[in-house]
Amino acid sequence: MSTGREIRLVEEDDGWWSAIDEETGVASQGATREEALMNLDEAVALTEEAREDESSAPEPDAPWFDA
Template sequence: MASSSRDGASHDAEIRLWREDDWWIATDVETGVTTQGASRATALANLDEAVALHNDEIGREPTEAERRELGIGPSETDDDDLPDVLK
């Protein structure tokens, strides 16, 4: 297995990347999240997304502070305008 560390010790933001058969495997050492891809670029892109999901950076509702920062008020939609299934 390849490693980005020179002395064998873990470092912040360390990623390990190696090839197994026709796949590239990428692991984020800190979180233990591992992904694969047919190319190095795909494996690393998949790892970026998987780590973001692991850290709750994507796939969650924004906080009120994040909404305000984006200029979105607490209720931009009137519930009467929503279809019944969304109310």
């Protein structure tokens, strides 16, 4: 079953794998191809959930943000 997503898999020099969802721009990595893809699915789902959340961002609560 195809999801129609375009995903780029890259084997890094250290042997780890990077997975990039081209449509969303979300990326993840894993020690194996399968792990990188599973991590990417989770990252994409969390990103979509955050983008759909209509609550406003919290106000900064740090002294260096005072103008």
